[in-house]
Amino acid sequence: MSTYLIRRLSYMILILLAASFLIFSLYALTPGDFISGNIKLTPERKAELREIYGLSKPLMERYLTWMGNALHGDFGYSLAQQKPVLTIFNEYIWNSFLLAVVSTFLTWFIAVVIGVIAAYKQYSWFDTIVMLVIFGAMSIPSFFIGLFLIKIFAVDFHWLPPGGMTTTGSNATGWAYALEVIRHMTLPVAVMTLLGLGSLTRYFRSNMIDVLKQxxxxxxxxxGLTERKVLFTHALRNALLPAITLVGFELPALFGGSLIIESIFNWPGIGQLYMKSFGLRDYPLLMGFTMFLAVLTVIGTLLSDILYRVADPRVKL
Amino acid sequence: MKDLLHIEQLKTHFSTEAGTVRAVDGVSLHVRAGETVCIVGESGCGKSITAMSVMGLVEGPSGKVVGGAIEFDGRDLLAMKANELRTVRGNDIAMIFQEPMSSLNPVLKIGEQIVEPLMEHRKLSRKEARARAIDLITLVGISRPEQIMDSYPHELSGGMLQRVMIAIAVSCNPKLLIADEPTTALDVTIQAQILDLLRSLKDEGGMSILLITHDLGVVAEMADYVVVMYSGKVVEEGEVVELFNNPKHPYTQGLLKSKPIINQRKDTLYSIPGQVPNPLELTESCYFHDRCQHCMEICRTREPKLKDVGQGQKTACWLYEEEALAHV
Known part of the structure; x- marks a missing residue:
């Protein structure tokens, strides 16, 4: 186990180094930068600014500087906001995490329940209807469902707010604040759950069908065990095992934000920030964020390997 | 002696896209208390489906018992509700299977899998069930029972796993043990050990065994009474000695001829010519007719009924029917 971990960790470091180089090159070699987009500046002023920001230095030197600082936990300053990248992340990322963690939990929970029942009653009317609805939900694009729900629940019925995280001008605190956030997050969470539900339900259904034939x-x-014991003690655990691979992939998704959902519902999350920074070519922020996702992905896969070891006695590390 | 298990004209059919497969088609058999009955036949002759029908575990919705009666210890199994039948399964009737490696749950400890029926049927507490499970593991001849309790199936060999399966099966002192090819997947030396174990458990506990096999060596060793099946029907049955010495049905004769004999090396081993007929294409006839050396006109068009031919032996063959002779 420990030799496995040591080997695995050294691979992770190599992978992350390679990833950092790729990420840096991608942004650094893209034509144009934060300064070239500003039409108010004279060419002399632009050259001067590039000198100040260190953008005129050779590529390799810039990479090493970035990497060296990153190793010390410093991902530089956002050019647009003039704040440390990590400070900005901290402002936005938890908003995204809130949406993701709730919708991921709901998605998994509902998918397991529906998937197991559908598999158990394969080809019944319940199974058929569930599969039809799921196909429907998977086929409709997220922005459409998002706008559709806003139209119905916010515009027509005024049950829920159409967007944002808090009501404009509100300075509620404590429970009132929590309630306000819950009301605002209901629609985006519903859309995210609906979108993730389809593939995961189908996944659990087919796993369960396989296991039930064993x-x-x-x-x-x-x-002579009860059907409930057969299903939940004997079948479910085996059907859930392959899903551990997916758990690893959920980790970056929890913190990665959602570009489309956050834009539609005007949610102050990292996805929206990312979109905005793209428009401004705020490369330090973009690089920092991409690198952050790379780290999470690598940790996620390690996590799922270790989880496998815990959940499946046949797996030896 | 009274019949413990009484199967009468059992019909279990499977509906497939190509048509109805009559996997078990009018099978009758009886198992008396303390008796070992063997069902013999080639793969696909319906012997396992007969056993699964008794257990009420025929895979639905395609498979279904469509006719006949199964009576166990005076109770009609086919009329029982699912929940009632469940209290019989694993308690009064237990079953072991062909593949011990895949018959145990890979993610649950052996101990966990042995205590389950004890807690379910005997309502033992976890602690009591665990103590009983350790006794059971010792009973089936595995040493270091405590260590085995905490092992997972992948850590044991096939022979050990089949012993564990037997321990689970006999845990609630069943009246009937159904063994579906229990030694087919095991090494020859292990096979003998498992058969010995089954026999000694039977003698000690007084249970009956319904043994399903295609291995005539196993039949000779274990059976009191033999039922030979072909294409979903019983073609011959009788006491084991009589049936081995004096097989009546050409199929049984062929089976016995194709069995290798120790110390006798032949260039080619006898095999029954032809193949098992496609169950979808069967029309009324003796289903064995196109593989039979004695095939007559009547065999192609009419089905022979099981008929007493003396010495407690029964066979379904036109060779022994006077009607057939009148026909010629």
Missing amino acids: DYIRTARAK
Whole structure:
């Protein structure tokens, strides 16, 4: 186990180094930068600014500077906001995390329940209707569902706010504030859950169908166990095992924000920030964010490997 | 002696896209208390489906018992509700299977899987069930029972796993043990050990065994009474010695001829010519007719009924029917 971890960690460092170089090159080699977009500046002033920001230095030297600082936990300053990149992340990322964590939990929970029931009653009317609805939900683009729900619940019925995280001008605190945020996040969470539900339900349904055909399920029934025990003690655990791979991938998704949902619902999350920074070519922020996702992805895969070890006695690390 | 299990004209059919497969088509058999009955036949002859029908575990919705009666210990199993039948399964009737490696849940400890039926049927507490499970593991001849309790199936060999399966099966002292090819997936030396174990458990506990096999060596060793099945029907049955010495049905004769004999090396081993007929294309006839050396006109068009031919032996073959002779 420990030799596995050491080997695995050294791979992770190599992968992240390679990723950092790729990420840096991608942004650095893209024509134009934060300064070239500003038409108010004279060419002399632009050259002067590039000198100040260090943008005129050779590529390799700039990479090493960025990387060296990053290793010390310093991802530089956002050019547009003139604040440390990490400080800005901290302002936005938790808003995204809030949406993601709630919708991910709901998605998994509902997908497991519906998937298991649909598999157990394969080809029944319940199964057929569920599969139809899921196909429908998967086929409609997120911006459409988002706008559609806003039209119905916010514009027509005034049940829920159309966007934002708090009511404009509100200075509620404590429980009132929490309630306000919950009301604002209901629609975006609903849309995100709806979008993720389809593929995950189908995944659990097919896993469960496979497992229910296994010999050990027949044994469990031959022992005279209740169907509930057969399903939840014997089948479900085996059906959930392959999903551990997906758990690893959820980690970057939890912090990565959602470009489209956050834009539609005007949610002050990292996805929206990312979109805005793209327009401004705020490269330090973009590089920092991409690197952050790379780190999370690598940690996520390590996490799912370790989880496998915990959940499946046949796996040895 | 009274019948413990009484199967009468059982019909289990499977509906497939290509048509109805009559996997078990009018099978009758009886198992008396303390008796070992073997069902013999080639793959696909319906012997396992007969067993699954008794357990009420035929895979729905395509498979279904469509006719006949199954009576166990005076109770009609087919009329039972799912929940009632569940209290019989694993308690009064237990079953072991062909593949011990895949028959145990890979993510649950052996101990966990043994205590389950004890807690379910005998309502033992976890602690009591665990103590009983350790006794059971010792009973089936595995040493270091405590260590085995905390092992996972992948850590044990096939023979050990089949012993564990037997421990689970006999945990609630069943009256009937159904063993579906229990030794097919195991090494020959292990096979003998497992059969010995089954026999000694039977002698000690007085349970009956319904043994399903295609191995005539196993039949000779275990059976009191033999039922030979072909294409979903019983073609011959009788006491084991009588049936081995004096097989009546050409299929049984062929089966016995194709069995290798120790110390006798032949260039080619006898095999019954032809193949098992496609169950979808069967029309009324003796289903064995196109593989039979004694095939007559009547065999192609009419089905022979199971008929007493003396010495407690029954066979379904036109060779022994006077009607057939009148026909010629």
